[in-house]
Amino acid sequence: MALMNDSDVYYDPFDFAIDDDPYPVWQRMRDEKPLYYNERYDFFALSRYEDVSPALTDWQTYRSGKGSVLEIIRANVEIPPGVILFEDPPRHDIHRSLLARVFTPKKMTALEPKVREFTTRCLDPLVEGGEFDFVRHLGAQMPMRTIGFLLGIPESDQEAIRDQIDRSMNLEHSTAQDVYDDEFLSGSMFADYIDWRARHPSDDLMTELLTAEFEDETGTVRRLTRAEILTYVTLLTGAGNETTTRLIGWTGKLLAAHPDQRRQLAADHSLIPNAIEEILRYEAPSPIQARYVAQDVELHGQTVPEGSVMALLNASANRDDRHFDSGDTFDIRRKIDRHLTFGYGIHFCLGAALARLEGRVALDEVLNRWADWEIDWPNAKMAHTSTTRGWERLPALVR
Numbered sequence: 001m002a003l004m005n006d007s008d009v010y011y012d013p014f015d016f017a018i019d020d021d022p023y024p025v026w027q028r029m030r031d032e033k034p035l036y037y038n039e040r041y042d043f044f045a046l047s048r049y050e051d052v053s054p055a056l057t058d059w060q061t062y063r064s065g066k067g068s069v070l071e072i073i074r075a076n077v078e079i080p081p082g083v084i085l086f087e088d089p090p091r092h093d094i095h096r097s098l099l100a101r102v103f104t105p106k107k108m109t110a111l112e113p114k115v116r117e118f119t120t121r122c123l124d125p126l127v128e129g130g131e132f133d134f135v136r137h138l139g140a141q142m143p144m145r146t147i148g149f150l151l152g153i154p155e156s157d158q159e160a161i162r163d164q165i166d167r168s169m170n171l172e173h174s175t176a177q178d179v180y181d182d183e184f185l186s187g188s189m190f191a192d193y194i195d196w197r198a199r200h201p202s203d204d205l206m207t208e209l210l211t212a213e214f215e216d217e218t219g220t221v222r223r224l225t226r227a228e229i230l231t232y233v234t235l236l237t238g239a240g241n242e243t244t245t246r247l248i249g250w251t252g253k254l255l256a257a258h259p260d261q262r263r264q265l266a267a268d269h270s271l272i273p274n275a276i277e278e279i280l281r282y283e284a285p286s287p288i289q290a291r292y293v294a295q296d297v298e299l300h301g302q303t304v305p306e307g308s309v310m311a312l313l314n315a316s317a318n319r320d321d322r323h324f325d326s327g328d329t330f331d332i333r334r335k336i337d338r339h340l341t342f343g344y345g346i347h348f349c350l351g352a353a354l355a356r357l358e359g360r361v362a363l364d365e366v367l368n369r370w371a372d373w374e375i376d377w378p379n380a381k382m383a384h385t386s387t388t389r390g391w392e393r394l395p396a397l398v399r
Ligand code: HEM
Pocket: 064, 068, 084, 085, 086, 096, 147, 235, 236, 237, 239, 240, 241, 243, 244, 247, 284, 285, 286, 289, 290, 340, 341, 342, 343, 344, 346, 347, 348, 349, 350, 351, 352, 354, 355
């Protein structure tokens, strides 16, 4: 192995200390090693916007079929059909278009009153207390209520499901293999609802999944199997919760750190949608999209061989000064053409409209109650999970 000297850039995505603040090392990668190679874990990484953005759209070269999370590719696990995040065309297109049919942006925006109701129910009991945890009291609750409502899962069971997801994704308690072997991916906890809903149709998404017809890879028009529905429902619950939980945490943290901008927002709520975009850009909750390289590719004068693992650092690209003026400056009025927080190309986040809605409503309702807050740092804690970056506990003293 080559000896490293002090000037070498070293990025370890599994090091919790680096995960706490990866931005300095990502900046060095962008400046000094735009094509980075990590010998220890045997993966390449792209960190500049102008590299990450085209790679996300080039699905023929950068493939998701072995998983799009570093540990999943490395663990070489079998992926069940229907986990569209981990599929390539043509299978991806079939599953994605079916899911997109039942999971439309229009349906998401119609959810606003429900999202507001769930948010209000989280916040109202805390108004007098002077203390509020952005993650425990809101981020970990409201997105689960919302997706649970969409799918038709009774509220009394949602907490157990949320705990299960947390447990399966938490790297402090799981090995990479656990994440896949875990009940979470097999989706067995949803099986009872699917069977029950099949006998009692309603107007929820689960019923739509049960009755939707589509043409599969063999050209047969059919309905989804029970196993496929299980995978879909598990995917939606996993992809839609953890990430939005982190967005709400980052909202609390960034606006505590920028009280002047927080005051502007409190005085003018019409600034909220753009502020949420800037929060998404500045602290991407899902910071790394991994791919395997399906054909040799030339990058920055080097050949990345077929079969390599490539980490696309979308969170780093979002701070790239070559693309965004003063990328490390947080500015709720910034004009953003396109950040890469929801990915780009064929895997672009199916829940982006819902995530934006939830972020917007959460901030609106927090500011309706408190214009001022400080983080209680001794009691705050980062979460270290396989797919997201953000806070597990973010208690604040609120006024
Ligand atoms: C895909 C981020 C919320 C469902 C993705 C991808 C990213 C992402 C980066 C692309 C992954 C890749 O290219 O490999 C986020 C963030 C969210 C969020 C940061 C919140 C702030 C949601 C919500 C849902 C959802 C609320 C649904 C309830 C999905 C699904 C995919 C996806 C189904 C797979 C799309 C495909 O592979 O075609 N998300 N997401 N996400 N997201 Fe989200």
